Amino acid sequence: MRIGTRGSxxxxxxxxxxxxxLRAAHPGIEIETIVIKTDGDWRPQQGEVRxxxxxxxxxxxxxxxxxxxxxxxxxxxxxxxxxxxxxxxRGFALDHFLPxxxxxxxxxxxxxxxxxALPAGAIVGTSSVRRQSVILHRxxxxxxxxxxxxxDTRLEKLRAGQVDAIILAAIGxxxxxxESAITSYIEPEIMLPAGGQGSVVVETxxxxxxxxxxxxxxxxxxxxxxxxxxxxLLAVLEGSCATxxxxxxxxxxxxxxxxxxxxxxxxxxxxYHVDEHASVATVAEAQALGRHAGQALRALVPDxxxxxxxx
Numbered sequence: 001m002r003i004g005t006r007g008s009x010x011x012x013x014x015x016x017x018x019x020x021x022l023r024a025a026h027p028g029i030e031i032e033t034i035v036i037k038t039d040g041d042w043r044p045q046q047g048e049v050r051x052x053x054x055x056x057x058x059x060x061x062x063x064x065x066x067x068x069x070x071x072x073x074x075x076x077x078x079x080x081x082x083x084x085x086x087x088x089x090r091g092f093a094l095d096h097f098l099p100x101x102x103x104x105x106x107x108x109x110x111x112x113x114x115x116x117a118l119p120a121g122a123i124v125g126t127s128s129v130r131r132q133s134v135i136l137h138r139x140x141x142x143x144x145x146x147x148x149x150x151x152d153t154r155l156e157k158l159r160a161g162q163v164d165a166i167i168l169a170a171i172g173x174x175x176x177x178x179e180s181a182i183t184s185y186i187e188p189e190i191m192l193p194a195g196g197q198g199s200v201v202v203e204t205x206x207x208x209x210x211x212x213x214x215x216x217x218x219x220x221x222x223x224x225x226x227x228x229x230x231x232x233l234l235a236v237l238e239g240s241c242a243t244x245x246x247x248x249x250x251x252x253x254x255x256x257x258x259x260x261x262x263x264x265x266x267x268x269x270x271x272y273h274v275d276e277h278a279s280v281a282t283v284a285e286a287q288a289l290g291r292h293a294g295q296a297l298r299a300l301v302p303d304x305x306x307x308x309x310x311x
Contacts, residue, residue: 004074007035025217077203081196086235096202096215097223101171103198105186109165125163133244136268192246195230225286232290272300
């Protein structure tokens with residue numbers, strides 16, 4: 001099986017996780033990792049600009065890998081689900097997930113133990129408009145600056161004193177062996193994660209029955225249900241990496257899913273929340289919950305604000 005992936009250390013680590021799961025399920029299977037050069041990769045000469053402000057962005061990661069799937073250059077692609085735009089490209093499927101990792105965001109700073117403990121005027125680096133909106137909603141006295149690069153680069157820039165604090169996905173730090181760098185975890189009650197955060201997903205050609213059958217033993221049904229609900233909420237709101245939006249589902253008890261979502265203005269002055277529960281046992285039920293929550297959230301947002309967010 002040929003696995004297509006980006007060449008970053010985190011992407012390769014997650015690809016090895018998929019490979020290990022496949023080897024455990026199918027002893028003797030031959031696996032080849034094919035690193036695909038993706039046009040969405042950030043380069044230092046671009047400066048501190050968000051992906052959405054450059055030609056392409058995160059969607060190009062997926063497009064490049066999908067092109068290799070389409071031509072048969074690779075059999076599967078591996079993604080961090082939170083980086084995959086909605087909806088799924090026609091002809092492809094995203095329905096095999098490893099068990100979800102830690103979905104929380106992590107606060108890293110030499111200046112304070114928590115976001116709330118930062119001194120007024122402190123500078124926080126992030127490339128996420130979701131994180132920016134929550135930070136400014138909670139702490140309008142802080143300054144948020146765009147902060148680019150892979151995990152190692154961002155930690156290096158923090159150590160060099162370019163900013164006072166950074167916020168990254170906890171799971172990326174853990175998978176790269178940087179858990180000790182985390183100053184504190186930001187609970188979902190404070191900062192709702194991005195839809196799909198913490199989830200590694202395998203992308204396949206929809207009609208490739210043989211490959212999809214090989215993947216079935218490694219799929220984690222509960223993770224799929226949670227992320228289907230989250231992504232359906234995003235789809236209803238036409239959310240992307242350029243939209244300050246969070247979406248997070250958990251099973252609050254067996255068979256009952258809780259889905260929380262928010263959308264906010266970039267400056268954090270306006271923020272709208274939903275918190276919905278439903279019985280969920282199938283993908284259709286998870287998507288129905290996501291659709292209902294997304295519609296409820298959309299109804300809360302004034303039209304002028306909504307149009308500005310999705311423009």
